Amino acid sequence: MNSAPAIAFQILQSVLVVLAAPLLMGWVNQCRAWLQNRSAPSVLLPYYTLAKLLHKDAVIARDASPLFRLTPYVLFGCMWLAAGIVPVLATGLPFAPAADIIALVGVFALARVFSALAAMDIGTSFGGLGARREMLIGFLAEPAMLMTLFTAAFISGSTQLATIVDTLAHREFAIYPSLAFAAVAFLMVLLAENARIPIDNPTTHLELTMVHEAMILEYSARHLALIEWAVAIKLFAYMTIGFAFFVPWGIAEAGNWAALPVALAALLAKLALAGAGLALLETLLAKLRLFLAPEFLSSAFLLGVLGMLIHFLVSG
Amino acid sequence: MTPVLPAIQLLPLAGAVPAWRAEVDAPRWRAGCEAAAGAGGRLAALWASDERDRGQGFCVRALLVLYEGLVCLELHLADATQTYPDLSDLFACATRMQRAAHDLVGVIPQGNSDRRKWLRHGAWPEGVFPLHRDFALASSFAPGDDHYPFVRVEGEGVHEIPVGPVHAGTIEPGHFRFSIVGEKVLRLEERLGYKHKGIEKRFESMTLEDGARLAGRVSGDSTVAYAWAYAMALEGMAGVRPSARALHLRALLLERERVANHLGDLGYLGNDCALTFGFTQFWRMKEDVLRSNARAFGHRYLMDRVVPGGVACDVDSASAQAMIAEALRLKDELRTLRSIYYNHAGLQDRCITTGRLLPLTAARLGIVGLAARASGHAIDARVHPGFAPYDELQPRIASHRNGDVAARIVVRFEEAFESLRLQRLILEHLPQGALRTPVGEAAEGAFGIGWIEGWRGEVLVALEAGRGGRVRRCHPHDPSWQNWPALEHAVIGNIVPDFPLINKSFNLSYAGADL
Numbered sequence: 001m002n003s004a005p006a007i008a009f010q011i012l013q014s015v016l017v018v019l020a021a022p023l024l025m026g027w028v029n030q031c032r033a034w035l036q037n038r039s040a041p042s043v044l045l046p047y048y049t050l051a052k053l054l055h056k057d058a059v060i061a062r063d064a065s066p067l068f069r070l071t072p073y074v075l076f077g078c079m080w081l082a083a084g085i086v087p088v089l090a091t092g093l094p095f096a097p098a099a100d101i102i103a104l105v106g107v108f109a110l111a112r113v114f115s116a117l118a119a120m121d122i123g124t125s126f127g128g129l130g131a132r133r134e135m136l137i138g139f140l141a142e143p144a145m146l147m148t149l150f151t152a153a154f155i156s157g158s159t160q161l162a163t164i165v166d167t168l169a170h171r172e173f174a175i176y177p178s179l180a181f182a183a184v185a186f187l188m189v190l191l192a193e194n195a196r197i198p199i200d201n202p203t204t205h206l207e208l209t210m211v212h213e214a215m216i217l218e219y220s221a222r223h224l225a226l227i228e229w230a231v232a233i234k235l236f237a238y239m240t241i242g243f244a245f246f247v248p249w250g251i252a253e254a255g256n257w258a259a260l261p262v263a264l265a266a267l268l269a270k271l272a273l274a275g276a277g278l279a280l281l282e283t284l285l286a287k288l289r290l291f292l293a294p295e296f297l298s299s300a301f302l303l304g305v306l307g308m309l310i311h312f313l314v315s316g
Numbered sequence: 317m318t319p320v321l322p323a324i325q326l327l328p329l330a331g332a333v334p335a336w337r338a339e340v341d342a343p344r345w346r347a348g349c350e351a352a353a354g355a356g357g358r359l360a361a362l363w364a365s366d367e368r369d370r371g372q373g374f375c376v377r378a379l380l381v382l383y384e385g386l387v388c389l390e391l392h393l394a395d396a397t398q399t400y401p402d403l404s405d406l407f408a409c410a411t412r413m414q415r416a417a418h419d420l421v422g423v424i425p426q427g428n429s430d431r432r433k434w435l436r437h438g439a440w441p442e443g444v445f446p447l448h449r450d451f452a453l454a455s456s457f458a459p460g461d462d463h464y465p466f467v468r469v470e471g472e473g474v475h476e477i478p479v480g481p482v483h484a485g486t487i488e489p490g491h492f493r494f495s496i497v498g499e500k501v502l503r504l505e506e507r508l509g510y511k512h513k514g515i516e517k518r519f520e521s522m523t524l525e526d527g528a529r530l531a532g533r534v535s536g537d538s539t540v541a542y543a544w545a546y547a548m549a550l551e552g553m554a555g556v557r558p559s560a561r562a563l564h565l566r567a568l569l570l571e572r573e574r575v576a577n578h579l580g581d582l583g584y585l586g587n588d589c590a591l592t593f594g595f596t597q598f599w600r601m602k603e604d605v606l607r608s609n610a611r612a613f614g615h616r617y618l619m620d621r622v623v624p625g626g627v628a629c630d631v632d633s634a635s636a637q638a639m640i641a642e643a644l645r646l647k648d649e650l651r652t653l654r655s656i657y658y659n660h661a662g663l664q665d666r667c668i669t670t671g672r673l674l675p676l677t678a679a680r681l682g683i684v685g686l687a688a689r690a691s692g693h694a695i696d697a698r699v700h701p702g703f704a705p706y707d708e709l710q711p712r713i714a715s716h717r718n719g720d721v722a723a724r725i726v727v728r729f730e731e732a733f734e735s736l737r738l739q740r741l742i743l744e745h746l747p748q749g750a751l752r753t754p755v756g757e758a759a760e761g762a763f764g765i766g767w768i769e770g771w772r773g774e775v776l777v778a779l780e781a782g783r784g785g786r787v788r789r790c791h792p793h794d795p796s797w798q799n800w801p802a803l804e805h806a807v808i809g810n811i812v813p814d815f816p817l818i819n820k821s822f823n824l825s826y827a828g829a830d831l
Contacts, residue, residue, distance in 0.1 A: 037597065129812070198590070198662065201590040205485035207479065217484070283593050286586075
């Protein structure tokens, strides 16, 4: 299985995700600007921002421990690893058996723990505030995420992402009502986990309302660049997890070069649509009161559970 | 109709608004304020000045708003003592004004009120008072200690979040000390004064004519209100009445300032709920207003358009037609946006019951302006006493009882509609007359008061002429003095992430109150 072409596919996917993630961010921002009747910044703006940040000198708080310096690398690494596991372009990648969906959620959790610790490390009040809110959202989002993924896992009888995608993509077309519930739940988790409206506002400058931004207020230069990049990769990874489960069509098999152009085109089309959809959602919604976030995520959890129950009801 | 205060002889002040002044001693100062408070009066402003060069020691002035109009009580302190009866038990808003008066002049309220410094940070040492007449304008001191004892809240799980004076966004500086449990705000304490730049001291080195330009720069978002209030005070003491045309043009400028600021605030309120769509729409409309200001009057924010004796701009018929068309267009757009704001479940959920300031609290704190009207107090100087030309224009007051962020949004919408209506009314019936009436020299010691309802609330300017057409003392008073303490009350029991929204719904001035 781990043939040379498969390894080539793995490398191709990993590089593609890292390089294309800021483009997705740029696209979402561009769509948001259009929907708000603003003239949009270049779709390449996130790249320029990263380049700018990488050229700057990092300012680090006097009291920062090595954990604070280490965290951006951990975050970037975690997100890159996650992007390597998710079948973005192809199934049957060499990395895929290394982690199933439970481990994938674990990788995201690891990143969360590190960013929360780093936020508290320097001892500013905003870091603590952000970390506290992030953990509140995280501990509610993770079970909802697992429930969603389990629904798909039950359909295919495996927690391996590749198996799930293979089952869903290559089986004859069938409508799974349980997946509809799971898809809605997944969308809600995606918004919460990626610090998007209505849970968090990635463009706010109001320090008291921030969740994710409050945690990274003290970062600058290359550290901030890595974090911003990791955020983009995370959004990319989440979207591709969504595609893998709910619209897997068009995905290639590792080593099958002939299927690659179709897979690439399908991925591009899906990302363009999903990015525009995310921007539309963010334009229409206002941010929830912080204490409605638990209700939002409990609804996601409930929908995930409902999806699972319906699966048993229908199949049983 | 002269107001009645016990044993106080009131002398009428000439000018566009009904006002009286009286020199009182300490017992009558106290009794007069008690009678005013008992009659439902408010404290509009309190300030002190140095009159030692006239052999009168220090002087404390309290400006009271009674039903009949303004009453200015003047208490001269004997040379040896610098104490005067405290007013903070009668008027809660007096506390900070008394603290500022101490920092600047050194007069001490005799009572139980808060004695901590207010305007003085590390810029000048304790025991030095910048508004003393022997204090040189050019004095400078090494930056001193800026220790400030905040009130601590004790209890299990209580902790503090210090915010500011430097914020993540580009806004004015102010420090907010939150005492919180989890996300719930137990207490907020404001620490302002970071923008103190010695405006009152600067006035004393200016002529009455030049002072008008400085008055227009006390708080840039209310430049028309300040410039008009200053002009009103000066015209009152000089016995000049601007022509009907000049007054109508001033009202036009004031209403344009109101609309521009309300549009900007409505946009910001959407933005603070992450409804960026609202932000971009309202700010596009605000920008349209500012650009047509620049076209019609030569300045986007209308600075220096109101001058003593009249106005420094005119409106021809083409420009009037353009502004009427603009007002009609804005009205339609505003209607559409209002229905979007009112029907947006997410936005309404964020705003309803958030940051409630109950009518009773609002009355006790003596708050003014837009925030007072949103908390059930229909006070608006344009309506009562209704200075010219508003006595002819008959503006309709907008008010609401709920006192929450949503109520302040409603009042902003209603006032913006009313302002647009007034603009059309003014432009359609613009009377003829001189743009500027010459203002003769005011006699030394002449005293005048200006009282204008700006977009945020009532702006007051108390002006005293010195020798040779110079300013002896000028005290500009921003409505934010009254309303900042109300913000501390409005956030109690709310959650920390709702504070920016509540703060923005008041949108108070730092520059105007820090002077």
